[in-house]
Amino acid sequence: MERAAELSKTAALVALEDSFGAHNYHPLDVVIERAEGVWVWDVDGSKYLDCLAAYSAVNQGHCHPAIVQALVDQSRRVALTSRAFRNDQLGPFYQELTQLTGYERVLPMNTGAEAVETAIKAARKWAYKVKGVPDGEAEIIVFSDNFHGRTTTIVGFSTDDQYKDGFGPFTPGFRIVPYGDAAAAEQAVTPTTAAILVEPIQGEAGIVIPPDGFLRRLRQICDAENCLLLVDEIQSGLGRTGKMWAYEHEEIRPDLVIMGKALSGGLYPVSAIVADDQVMGLFQPGDHGSTYGGNPVAAAVARTALRVLVEERMVENSARLGAYAIERLQAIDSPYVAEVRGRGLWVGIELDRSAGGARRFCEALREMGVLCKETHDHVIRVAPPLVITRDELDWAIERIERALTGP
Numbered sequence: 001m002e003r004a005a006e007l008s009k010t011a012a013l014v015a016l017e018d019s020f021g022a023h024n025y026h027p028l029d030v031v032i033e034r035a036e037g038v039w040v041w042d043v044d045g046s047k048y049l050d051c052l053a054a055y056s057a058v059n060q061g062h063c064h065p066a067i068v069q070a071l072v073d074q075s076r077r078v079a080l081t082s083r084a085f086r087n088d089q090l091g092p093f094y095q096e097l098t099q100l101t102g103y104e105r106v107l108p109m110n111t112g113a114e115a116v117e118t119a120i121k122a123a124r125k126w127a128y129k130v131k132g133v134p135d136g137e138a139e140i141i142v143f144s145d146n147f148h149g150r151t152t153t154i155v156g157f158s159t160d161d162q163y164k165d166g167f168g169p170f171t172p173g174f175r176i177v178p179y180g181d182a183a184a185a186e187q188a189v190t191p192t193t194a195a196i197l198v199e200p201i202q203g204e205a206g207i208v209i210p211p212d213g214f215l216r217r218l219r220q221i222c223d224a225e226n227c228l229l230l231v232d233e234i235q236s237g238l239g240r241t242g243k244m245w246a247y248e249h250e251e252i253r254p255d256l257v258i259m260g261k262a263l264s265g266g267l268y269p270v271s272a273i274v275a276d277d278q279v280m281g282l283f284q285p286g287d288h289g290s291t292y293g294g295n296p297v298a299a300a301v302a303r304t305a306l307r308v309l310v311e312e313r314m315v316e317n318s319a320r321l322g323a324y325a326i327e328r329l330q331a332i333d334s335p336y337v338a339e340v341r342g343r344g345l346w347v348g349i350e351l352d353r354s355a356g357g358a359r360r361f362c363e364a365l366r367e368m369g370v371l372c373k374e375t376h377d378h379v380i381r382v383a384p385p386l387v388i389t390r391d392e393l394d395w396a397i398e399r400i401e402r403a404l405t406g407p
């Protein structure tokens with residue numbers, strides 16, 4: 001009786017979303033009301049291990065107490081000043097982020113897509129003011145299967161038809177080459193090329209890892225051709241791959257790094273770009289901005305999110321347990337699995353086309369208490385918060401194995 005009532009609570013809330021919201025997502029029908037660390041609870045009291053971590057926004061674990069405290073404390077003091085005035089959190093946030101990244105300056109935004117837009121503006125400005133590209137002719141090289149967000153400019157250079165369908169006309173000035181193909185990128189460079197924009201590993205495409213040396217080659221091309229290397233670390237950054245930044249795996253230094261998602265540990269939308277003076281110094285007052293960008297709550301939350309990531313050694317945990325998870329998942333003997341690949345606690349289980357798609361496995365895992373979401377149709381993404389323990393990981397892997405080897 002009680003269970004029936006609870007189940008109808010889920011159904012009622014799903015019905016509300018479906019009745020009154022735009023249907024721009026196809027979520028699993030689990031209605032979450034509470035979360036802590038790697039665990040979430042739904043409205044009928046079921047507990048799940050979160051293996052998506054809000055697309056890597058909650059690397060620090062759900063509702064990390066120190067980040068919650070920072071959010072509450074700062075909200076009580078002052079929440080929004082606008083950038084018309086200054087606030088006492090922004091300077092320290094800039095300083096700490098530049099110390100962490102080794103870049104000279106920060107430009108804060110809110111969402112990932114806005115940070116990508118900011119990077120595009122920075123690269124174009126640099127092309128015109130420094131490189132001397134004729135006005136209106138700057139080009140940015142991007143890659144097939146990219147995901148950089150959902151604005152009209154960004155979806156315009158997507159290769160996913162659904163992302164674009166019905167949303168044109170699109171912004172010109174982008175040239176698309178195959179992901180992982182540095183030679184194709186090199187061939188696409190012209191005197192008007194401003195930048196190459198790349199994900200070090202493609203998350204939304206299904207945890208696609210490029211060939212070794214790909215980023216290093218892009219770095220060399222940008223050096224030789226005088227263009228900027230822009231790296232989108234919104235999903236790959238902040239420990240997800242077992243390093244603070246995924247580009248560190250290739251020991252390169254991009255000209256500009258784009259970050260978001262875990263920059264706030266899931267408590268607030270905070271994004272940023274970092275770069276040196278030669279690029280960032282080109283922004284003049286009035287060139288670019290955001291009402292909420294760099295607000296005191298965002299800055300206080302991000303400062304704490306960065307601090308706990310380092311102090312609680314979450315990046316090291318991602319490296320250690322990620323390697324362990326990949327090994328164990330690769331050992332699963334399943335007729336449905338085509339490939340298991342990953343870096344750090346960021347694993348893609350690519351299913352065989354005969355498996356009937358990843359969705360049914362995600363539904364089965366949900367029944368067993370593990371929340372995963374299919375990426376495109378054929379990849380199960382395993383990306384828990386980086387605070388996961390070995391025992392919790394074993395618990396999840398047992399269930400993933402059962403789902404992949406069951407009927």
Ligand SMILES: *Cc1c(COP(=O)(O)O)cnc(C)c1O
Pocket residue numbers: 055110111112113114116147148149150199203204232233234235236260261
């Ligand atoms: C999520 C994501 C974005 C967009 O971030 P939003 O906050 O959703 O706008 C951009 N690039 C990458 C690589 C992402 O994973």
